[in-house]
Amino acid sequence: MITFEGVTKRYPGGTVALDDVSLECPTGRITVFVGTSGGGKTTALRTINRMVDPTSGRVLIDGRDVRERRPAELRRGIGYVIQHAGLFPHRTVLDNIATVPYLVGWNKKKARERALELMERVGLEPAMAKRYPFQLSGGQQQRVGVARALAADPPIMLMDEPFSAVDPVVRAELQDEFLRLQDELHKTIVFVTHDIDEAIKLGDRIAVFRTGGRLVQIDSPEDLLARPADDFVAGFIGRDRGIRRLSFVPASSAPLTDRDVLPADTPVERVTAVGWILVVDAGRRPLGWVSADALPASGALGDARLAPVGPTFDAETDSVRAALDAAILSPSGRAVAVDGSGQVVGVADQHDLTAAIRPAAPLAKDGVSG
Numbered sequence: 001m002i003t004f005e006g007v008t009k010r011y012p013g014g015t016v017a018l019d020d021v022s023l024e025c026p027t028g029r030i031t032v033f034v035g036t037s038g039g040g041k042t043t044a045l046r047t048i049n050r051m052v053d054p055t056s057g058r059v060l061i062d063g064r065d066v067r068e069r070r071p072a073e074l075r076r077g078i079g080y081v082i083q084h085a086g087l088f089p090h091r092t093v094l095d096n097i098a099t100v101p102y103l104v105g106w107n108k109k110k111a112r113e114r115a116l117e118l119m120e121r122v123g124l125e126p127a128m129a130k131r132y133p134f135q136l137s138g139g140q141q142q143r144v145g146v147a148r149a150l151a152a153d154p155p156i157m158l159m160d161e162p163f164s165a166v167d168p169v170v171r172a173e174l175q176d177e178f179l180r181l182q183d184e185l186h187k188t189i190v191f192v193t194h195d196i197d198e199a200i201k202l203g204d205r206i207a208v209f210r211t212g213g214r215l216v217q218i219d220s221p222e223d224l225l226a227r228p229a230d231d232f233v234a235g236f237i238g239r240d241r242g243i244r245r246l247s248f249v250p251a252s253s254a255p256l257t258d259r260d261v262l263p264a265d266t267p268v269e270r271v272t273a274v275g276w277i278l279v280v281d282a283g284r285r286p287l288g289w290v291s292a293d294a295l296p297a298s299g300a301l302g303d304a305r306l307a308p309v310g311p312t313f314d315a316e317t318d319s320v321r322a323a324l325d326a327a328i329l330s331p332s333g334r335a336v337a338v339d340g341s342g343q344v345v346g347v348a349d350q351h352d353l354t355a356a357i358r359p360a361a362p363l364a365k366d367g368v369s370g
């Protein structure tokens with residue numbers, strides 16, 4: 001656990017970069033710092049590895065003040081990743097990744113084996129080992145940066161806008177890989193970003209900083225979206241925070257119906273449904289939609305011209321946001337719920353889905369808590 005206790009940083013000239021900040025970054029979890037530019041996020045991050053020493057207050061790692069430790073020794077246990085990766089331009093990818101293992105005296109062979117293993121972990125082809133940073137794309141450079149920070153297997157990782165210099169598609173890939181990696185590695189991560197969507201996707205806890213180095217709120221993404229502490233946080237999260245909140249409401253709480261789900265071999269004379277019918281095959285896989293008033297006079301349902309199914313959602317694992325998205329994109333206005341094997345469990349319309357959403361409770365107490 002990383003603990004900030006009343007941390008203030010005042011630079012010569014009077015800028016207050018951090019103003020009496022107290023917070024905790026739990027072990028094995030991702031804590032994200034977001035907020036206005038100049039709000040003190042980078043400064044806060046750097047007090048952890050002593051690149052910045054507070055004017056007053058303390059930063060503790062597992063209960064021990066970081067100022068009791070020599071910076072070099074402290075930093076060996078703390079990986080650091082920055083924007084544009086910060087790679088050494090004159091060293092190969094492999095040697096960049098092996099920087100810390102070399103520094104701490106591993107032999108060359110062991111350090112290089114470790115670097116190769118990490119390249120695979122972060123999704124880099126082994127053939128890239130001998131290239132130089134300028135021969136890589138921005139996304140590949142960021143991967144090298146992450147691999148380098150992981151090389152000495154530090155329990156703590158500090159990441160300062162590590163994915164912000166790449167395009168949105170690569171960025172989403174890096175985020176997904178980062179979450180997969182964290183699932184295996186369980187590092188204590190402090191991650192700085194400007195992007196509230198990135199914060200919500202990656203953070204177990206989100207700390208919002210405001211100009212003047214003030215921590216305004218620290219909460220889980222769900223609670224931040226449901227109960228922003230003040231107008232500043234609400235404004236920062238954005239006007240569609242209601243929609244974003246739906247990402248945390250499980251679709252399993254929405255009522256499903258299978259009344260209008262019919263097999264393709266159903267004779268049309270026997271169809272009593274009005275409105276849209278979802279036609280499924282013998283294995284209950286969705287084939288398409290047909291409107292009851294557009295059915296042919298005879299034959300089987302499957303012979304009718306079907307409208308495409310549209311996106312489906314997983315009734316167990318998806319959120320109401322995904323389900324609503326599916327409903328909006330469906331020709332029938334109804335979303336098709338499937339199970340893990342792709343079989344239809346039922347359908348829900350937009351009304352059913354929104355009924356699953358409870359209004360956010362008002363903020364009970366001060367939003368800033370430990």
Ligand SMILES: Nc1ncnc2c1ncn2[C@@H]1O[C@H](COP(=O)(O)OP(=O)(O)OP(=O)(O)O)[C@@H](O)[C@H]1O
Binds near residue numbers: 012036037039040194
């Ligand atoms: N070495 C320094 N000397 C003087 N002032 C500094 C120094 N480093 C940072 N500051 C000031 O401290 C404040 C906080 O800066 P910091 O870099 O922590 O903000 P940030 O939240 O990371 O901003 P950004 O989102 O733009 O990266 C800013 O006003 C900045 O100008």
Ligand SMILES: [Mg+2]
Binds near residue numbers: 041
């Ligand atoms: Mg910064």
